[in-house]
Amino acid sequence: MSEDIVLRVNNLKKEFGGLVAVKDVSFEIKPGEFVGLIGPNGCGKSTTFNCISGLLNQTSGEIEAFGTDISQMRPDQIQKLGFTRTFQHTRLWRQMTVIENLLIPPRNQYSPNSLKSLFFPQSRPNEKTRLSNAYDALDQLEVPHMAHNLASELSGGQSKLVDIGRSLMGDPQLLLLDEPVAGVAGPLAMKIFNNLRRIVNETGISVLIIEHNMDFILRQGVDRIIVMNEGEVLMIGTPDEVKNNREVIEAYLGE
Ligand SMILES: Nc1ncnc2c1ncn2[C@@H]1O[C@H](COP(=O)(O)OP(=O)(O)O)[C@@H](O)[C@H]1O
Numbered sequence: 001m002s003e004d005i006v007l008r009v010n011n012l013k014k015e016f017g018g019l020v021a022v023k024d025v026s027f028e029i030k031p032g033e034f035v036g037l038i039g040p041n042g043c044g045k046s047t048t049f050n051c052i053s054g055l056l057n058q059t060s061g062e063i064e065a066f067g068t069d070i071s072q073m074r075p076d077q078i079q080k081l082g083f084t085r086t087f088q089h090t091r092l093w094r095q096m097t098v099i100e101n102l103l104i105p106p107r108n109q110y111s112p113n114s115l116k117s118l119f120f121p122q123s124r125p126n127e128k129t130r131l132s133n134a135y136d137a138l139d140q141l142e143v144p145h146m147a148h149n150l151a152s153e154l155s156g157g158q159s160k161l162v163d164i165g166r167s168l169m170g171d172p173q174l175l176l177l178d179e180p181v182a183g184v185a186g187p188l189a190m191k192i193f194n195n196l197r198r199i200v201n202e203t204g205i206s207v208l209i210i211e212h213n214m215d216f217i218l219r220q221g222v223d224r225i226i227v228m229n230e231g232e233v234l235m236i237g238t239p240d241e242v243k244n245n246r247e248v249i250e251a252y253l254g255e
């Protein structure tokens, strides 16, 4: 029944000791949707991502990928189902080139197989396919010229791009991007959103993107926006609906 729903989060709750970081969050992501997740600092956005991607166990609530309960799965198992993510603080291997960074699975997403392939390179599956996927990812993000730069030479914005490129590796069905344009200059930030929109349209994958700037996300052509506040979903709607919602204006835009 719910196999055509990429991600379903239902009554998600996450406590750290006495602190309720996520109180009650429910939403769904459909195939081919580009969705923004927005809310003030500390309202529980990254914690929600950490529960979805398996880094944290939720206190209660359900998380499903294509109708399958993933709440007890490890990060690498969730990744195999097609969910890949980036982190708020980009973590690249600084002494490796961009293309090498793309070929290494992100930290926390090693599976026993990818570890094996690090130590026994000859066992690596489809080495050529992965290399060509890596160049494709850079093409899709319009930065093929960066392939052989060292990660340590990149600007903050370029590092974010490489991080997104890495999330495109391995046939993702859903990209979970945690503030990929925070601290990125306006024109590059817009370019990143434009490229993501095009990737969604061309491939039919889904993107859920955390952003803290309401004014910015309202103008980036996302399909829907989930507005969070203090661990709860305040509203879900199109950019136009969000812009005109009195509660949102008071809680968020009115600040
Ligand atoms: N691992 C953790 N241990 C304890 N508290 C945490 C942890 N991660 C997040 N928090 C707290 O949970 C709340 C929500 O944090 P977070 O999800 O990072 O918010 P956001 O991403 O919306 O800025 C904050 O009060 C934060 O300090």
Ligand SMILES: [Mg+2]
Pocket: 045, 046, 047, 088
């Ligand atoms: Mg965060």
